Amino acid sequence: MNSLFHISNLQFAYSSSLVLRGLSTEIAAGEFVGLIGPNGAGKSTLLKIMAGLLRGYHGSVDFSGKSLSQWNSRDLAKRVAFVPQETHMVFPFTAGEIVMMGRLPHRAGLVFDSPRDIDLTGEAMALTDTASLASKIFNQLSGGERQRVVLASALAQNPDVLLLDEPTVYLDLKHQMQFYDILERLNAERRMTIISVTHDVNLAARYARRMIAVRSGVFVADGSPEEVLTPHHLYDIFEITATILQRPDGRGSYIIPTA
Amino acid sequence: MAVGATSFPQRNGGLSAARFLGVVGLCAVFCLIVLLVTPWLGSTDVTWRNVLAGASPDREIFFVARLPRVLFGALVGGALATAGVLFQAILRNSLADPFTLGVSAGSSLGAFIAIWLGLETVVAGIPTTSVAAFIGAFLTILLVFFIARTSGAIPTFTLILAGVTLNFIFFAVMMFIHYAANFNQSYLMTRWTMGALDSADMGTVLGAAPFVIGCLIGLMWIAAQLNPLSAGEDWATSRGVDVRRVKTFCYFIASILTGAVTAFSGPIGFVGLIVPHTVRLVIGPDHRLLIPASFFLGSAFLVLCDTAARTIFAPTEIPVGVITALLGGPFFIALLKRRRGDLW
Numbered sequence A: 001m002n003s004l005f006h007i008s009n010l011q012f013a014y015s016s017s018l019v020l021r022g023l024s025t026e027i028a029a030g031e032f033v034g035l036i037g038p039n040g041a042g043k044s045t046l047l048k049i050m051a052g053l054l055r056g057y058h059g060s061v062d063f064s065g066k067s068l069s070q071w072n073s074r075d076l077a078k079r080v081a082f083v084p085q086e087t088h089m090v091f092p093f094t095a096g097e098i099v100m101m102g103r104l105p106h107r108a109g110l111v112f113d114s115p116r117d118i119d120l121t122g123e124a125m126a127l128t129d130t131a132s133l134a135s136k137i138f139n140q141l142s143g144g145e146r147q148r149v150v151l152a153s154a155l156a157q158n159p160d161v162l163l164l165d166e167p168t169v170y171l172d173l174k175h176q177m178q179f180y181d182i183l184e185r186l187n188a189e190r191r192m193t194i195i196s197v198t199h200d201v202n203l204a205a206r207y208a209r210r211m212i213a214v215r216s217g218v219f220v221a222d223g224s225p226e227e228v229l230t231p232h233h234l235y236d237i238f239e240i241t242a243t244i245l246q247r248p249d250g251r252g253s254y255i256i257p258t259a
Numbered sequence B: 001m002a003v004g005a006t007s008f009p010q011r012n013g014g015l016s017a018a019r020f021l022g023v024v025g026l027c028a029v030f031c032l033i034v035l036l037v038t039p040w041l042g043s044t045d046v047t048w049r050n051v052l053a054g055a056s057p058d059r060e061i062f063f064v065a066r067l068p069r070v071l072f073g074a075l076v077g078g079a080l081a082t083a084g085v086l087f088q089a090i091l092r093n094s095l096a097d098p099f100t101l102g103v104s105a106g107s108s109l110g111a112f113i114a115i116w117l118g119l120e121t122v123v124a125g126i127p128t129t130s131v132a133a134f135i136g137a138f139l140t141i142l143l144v145f146f147i148a149r150t151s152g153a154i155p156t157f158t159l160i161l162a163g164v165t166l167n168f169i170f171f172a173v174m175m176f177i178h179y180a181a182n183f184n185q186s187y188l189m190t191r192w193t194m195g196a197l198d199s200a201d202m203g204t205v206l207g208a209a210p211f212v213i214g215c216l217i218g219l220m221w222i223a224a225q226l227n228p229l230s231a232g233e234d235w236a237t238s239r240g241v242d243v244r245r246v247k248t249f250c251y252f253i254a255s256i257l258t259g260a261v262t263a264f265s266g267p268i269g270f271v272g273l274i275v276p277h278t279v280r281l282v283i284g285p286d287h288r289l290l291i292p293a294s295f296f297l298g299s300a301f302l303v304l305c306d307t308a309a310r311t312i313f314a315p316t317e318i319p320v321g322v323i324t325a326l327l328g329g330p331f332f333i334a335l336l337k338r339r340r341g342d343l344w
Helices: A043-050 A073-079 A095-101 A115-127 A143-156 A173-190 A201-207 A231-238 B017-040 B048-052 B057-091 B103-116 B128-148 B156-180 B183-194 B202-229 B233-237 B243-265 B271-283 B287-311 B320-338
Strands: A003-014 A017-028 A032-036 A058-063 A080-083 A161-165 A193-197 A210-215 A218-223 A242-246 A253-257
Touching (some): A032 A201, A043 A080, A115 A143, A115 A173, A161 A173, B017 B287, B057 B287, B103 B128, B103 B183, B128 B156, B271 B287, B271 B320
Antiparallel strands (some): A210 A218
């Protein structure tokens, strides 16, 4: 198995409350993982640790065969990109300038952007359908446009791994689908590893090929969407009873909470 | 779909050498023209013939009174505008200015103490008041940094609170000293807080210039990293920026620039706030352009204000801080009204 992330007995506490209570798993290159679980389960914390944004954890997290604590942020940023829930800029950057920030870890020159930087940002914007927004002020774009621009910025980093923290939580249904369609293409065509935290179990079931469920800082289920989305697991994860249907398009399960 | 306003002039992301040289070159040329013209203006007319002719009073006025003052004004204006850009970026707050974190309060407290103790001598060509002001500024910079630092990180919010709190404490002490001082000292203290550029001689200028220009060049090394940093620390870290290092570097460069120039000029307000904002409105927030453009335009702005300060009611001078606020304030409001659509 081509293991990209190797996590073993990972624990993390904010001040005194323990958020992650001993997580262990492996994630292979090319996987599409949906990370689900109730509020406060520790999903985002886990993702931020994997992205190198949170340090001071116990246990071990290896990325690409080397402990995460030995990666400097620049080398890590060449391989791992992070997409937050929501982005707001204090200053009036244009969408194109935001995407260009993604080239930072690769920059050789100090001040100017190279033709390669401009090519790759153009490609990232074409892929996310944001090329026409390049000279627009980021803060004035709609939520869906902003999130696609942030994705383009992450893609400009040319990463192997994309970590997303509830990337579509503020998007409408159509834009949620559009966004995940792009992720699906990246996963299929570029073998990009995708790990996305989401509250939307059905969205995760539609796109992810592996689902990991977290509750109170421990993994409670891990497997294909069909394996994870059972009435038994759903009760364990969310304390709900649910009816599980097959999607008419044949793409896995669809859950309907009933109580 | 919402249609966002398009930036004008259009900025679609990439920064080419041509655009950099165009924008920064234009600002530098404007600054140079200001520096070439303003020394000829003043309460006494001087002619270039007399200036070049040797020991005439014109030569004295030009080379001893005006030129050092203009050049010093350029250094102070450039340093304050640059420090403003840096503080706004690392604090992610468009209202931050070079004085937000207490540097000028510390510097003024140092100057007040020197005036109060009657230390009005000149040591090695530098007035004791300036030495005391610089020591005050430097101690404040360290104090704020060590109060805010927790286990290696420097949380932005703590940094602002530490700075603002020290500001209050220092102002209280200054009020007490002011109250305890005699009339002559009290006048000197009030005059200090208004800011002035007339204390500089050519020695000060030649001493400060390499330092200020060195800081500017050093900043160009990390200018690109300030773009993601000004957007957020997680955003910057996930783009490979060593946030703690860049933030610490910028904090010290901005503080020392501010402390060094205000030790001679006193606190001159508004430059560090207005200039970065105006430049950002016109050319955008990309720090690779924002830093050098703000430096040159900050220089030009303060020199023009100081020229107005010494000519409007000549031979009486107005404190330059009054002019920066009176000229800059309304100009800034007009700019705000015109570009209201753009959030920043």
